[in-house]
Amino acid sequence: METHLADFIRGTPEGSEAEAILRACVHCGFCTATCPTYQLLGDELDGPRGRIYLIKQVLEGGTPTAITAQHLDRCPTCRACETTCPSGVRYARLADIGRAVVERQVRRPWRVHLRRAGIRWLFSHPWRLRLALTLLRPLRPLLPARFAEKLPVHRRIPPQPAVRHLRRVLTLAGCVQSVATPATNAALTRVLGRLDCGTEPVAGCCGALAWHTGAQFEGRARMRTLIERVEGALTAGTEGFVVTASGCAAMISGYPDIFRNEPTWAERAQHVAAALRDPSDIIGPATEHWTGIGAGRRIAFHAPCTLQHALHRAGAVEAILTRAGYLLMPVPDAHLCCGSAGSYSLTEPEIAEALRARKLAALASGAPTLIATANVGCELHLAARASVPVRHWLELLEPWPAPE
Numbered sequence: 001m002e003t004h005l006a007d008f009i010r011g012t013p014e015g016s017e018a019e020a021i022l023r024a025c026v027h028c029g030f031c032t033a034t035c036p037t038y039q040l041l042g043d044e045l046d047g048p049r050g051r052i053y054l055i056k057q058v059l060e061g062g063t064p065t066a067i068t069a070q071h072l073d074r075c076p077t078c079r080a081c082e083t084t085c086p087s088g089v090r091y092a093r094l095a096d097i098g099r100a101v102v103e104r105q106v107r108r109p110w111r112v113h114l115r116r117a118g119i120r121w122l123f124s125h126p127w128r129l130r131l132a133l134t135l136l137r138p139l140r141p142l143l144p145a146r147f148a149e150k151l152p153v154h155r156r157i158p159p160q161p162a163v164r165h166l167r168r169v170l171t172l173a174g175c176v177q178s179v180a181t182p183a184t185n186a187a188l189t190r191v192l193g194r195l196d197c198g199t200e201p202v203a204g205c206c207g208a209l210a211w212h213t214g215a216q217f218e219g220r221a222r223m224r225t226l227i228e229r230v231e232g233a234l235t236a237g238t239e240g241f242v243v244t245a246s247g248c249a250a251m252i253s254g255y256p257d258i259f260r261n262e263p264t265w266a267e268r269a270q271h272v273a274a275a276l277r278d279p280s281d282i283i284g285p286a287t288e289h290w291t292g293i294g295a296g297r298r299i300a301f302h303a304p305c306t307l308q309h310a311l312h313r314a315g316a317v318e319a320i321l322t323r324a325g326y327l328l329m330p331v332p333d334a335h336l337c338c339g340s341a342g343s344y345s346l347t348e349p350e351i352a353e354a355l356r357a358r359k360l361a362a363l364a365s366g367a368p369t370l371i372a373t374a375n376v377g378c379e380l381h382l383a384a385r386a387s388v389p390v391r392h393w394l395e396l397l398e399p400w401p402a403p404e
C-alpha cells in the first residue's frame with residue numbers, strides 16, 4: 001500500500017516501522033473474513049483493512065476524530081487477521097503505533113477516562129482487587145445481575161507442600177489471576193512437581209491492562225519493573241519463565257517490539273521474552289505422566305486468541321488433553337474471539353457480550369461437560385454465562401473431580 005507519512009512521524013523509529021507494515025498490506029481483504037467485529041457489525045471500518053486505512057490516514061497527517069477512535073477501540077486486538085493475512089501484515093503492532101497517535105489527538109469524554117483509570121486502579125494491584133472481592137462477594141444477591149456475574153466464585157486452594165525439586169522454572173504471579181483464579185498457578189505447581197520441576201513465582205503485572213487502556217507510559221513502567229524482576233530471578237539452571245495466562249504471555253512476547261527503540265531496555269526485553277514458556281512447552285514432551293486421567297470425558301477447549309494468534313500455540317493444549325484421555329468436542333469458528341480481550345469486556349460491553357454469546361453457542365454445540373481454556377480473562381468472561389464449569393486446562397491434569 002503506497003504510503004506518505006506526515007512530518008511528525010516520518011523518519012522516527014515508529015514511523016519507519018509503521019511504514020513498512022503499511023507497505024506490506026496489499027489490500028486483498030482476506031483478513032476481513034476472520035475478523036470478529038466485522039462479522040458482528042458488518043462495517044468495513046470495523047474490520048482490519050478498514051482500521052489499517054484509518055491508521056494510515058492518521059499517520060499521513062489526517063486529523064483523527066471520535067469516530068476514528070471508536071473504530072480502533074472496538075478492535076479487541078485478537079490478531080485473527082494476522083493469522084489469516086497472506087502478506088504477513090503485523091496488524092497489532094501497527095494498531096499500537098496508531099492508537100498512541102490517536103490517543104494524543106482525540107479528546108475523549110471524561111467518563112471514558114474515568115472508567116479506564118478505574119480499571120487500571122483496581123485490576124493492576126492484587127490487594128485492591130482482593131479487598132474489593134472480599135467486600136462485594138457477600139453482597140452478590142443484592143447486586144445487578146450484569147455486575148454480579150462478573151464476580152469470580154471463591155474456591156478454596158489447598159496449601160502447597162514445600163518440596164525441593166531438581167528442575168526449576170519461574171512463574172508469573174500476575175495481578176488479576178493471582179486473586180480471581182489462584183487455582184491455576186496452584187495447579188501448575190502440582191503438575192510440574194510431577195516432572196520434578198519446582199516453580200518460583202515472580203510478583204508483578206505484565207502491563208497489558210495499562211497498555212490496552214490508552215496508558216502506554218504506565219504500561220511501559222510496569223513492563224520495566226517486571227523485566228528487572230525476571231532478570232534478577234533467572235539463574236543458569238532455570239528452564240524458563242512460565243506464564244499460565246496466555247494474555248499476559250502474549251504481552252510479554254511483545255516486549256522486544258515495544259522496547260526496540262530504547263537502547264537500555266531493548267536487550268533486556270529480548271532476554272525476558274526469550275525465556276518465556278507456555279506451560280504446554282514443558283508438559284507437551286512428557287504427557288505419559290497423565291495418560292488416561294481424562295477417562296473419556298467430553299470437554300470443549302476454548303483456545304484464547306492470545307494463545308493461537310499471538311503465541312502461535314494452536315493445537316498444543318488440545319494435543320496434551322487428548323493424550324491425557326479427554327474427548328475434545330469440535331468447536332466451530334474456534335479462531336474467533338470470545339469478547340474478553342483483557343479489559344475489552346469492560347470497555348466495550350455490548351460487543352463483548354455478543355461475541356461471548358456466539359462463542360458459548362459454539363462451545364456448547366458438542367455438549368461438553370466442561371470448558372477448558374488458557375487465559376484468566378476468557379475463563380471469567382465465559383464462566384459468567386456458561387452452563388458448564390469453565391477451568392484453566394492445567395486443572396484438568398489433576399485427578400477428577402478437582403475441576404468441579
Ligand code: SF4
Pocket residue numbers: 024025026027028029030031032048049081084085086087088089
Ligand atoms: S489480508 Fe493482509 S494484505 Fe490483505 S488486506 Fe488484510 S492485512 Fe492487508
Ligand code: SF4
Pocket residue numbers: 034035036037038046047048049051074075076077078079080081082091
Ligand atoms: S485484531 Fe481481531 S478484531 Fe481487530 S481487526 Fe484484527 S481480526 Fe479484527
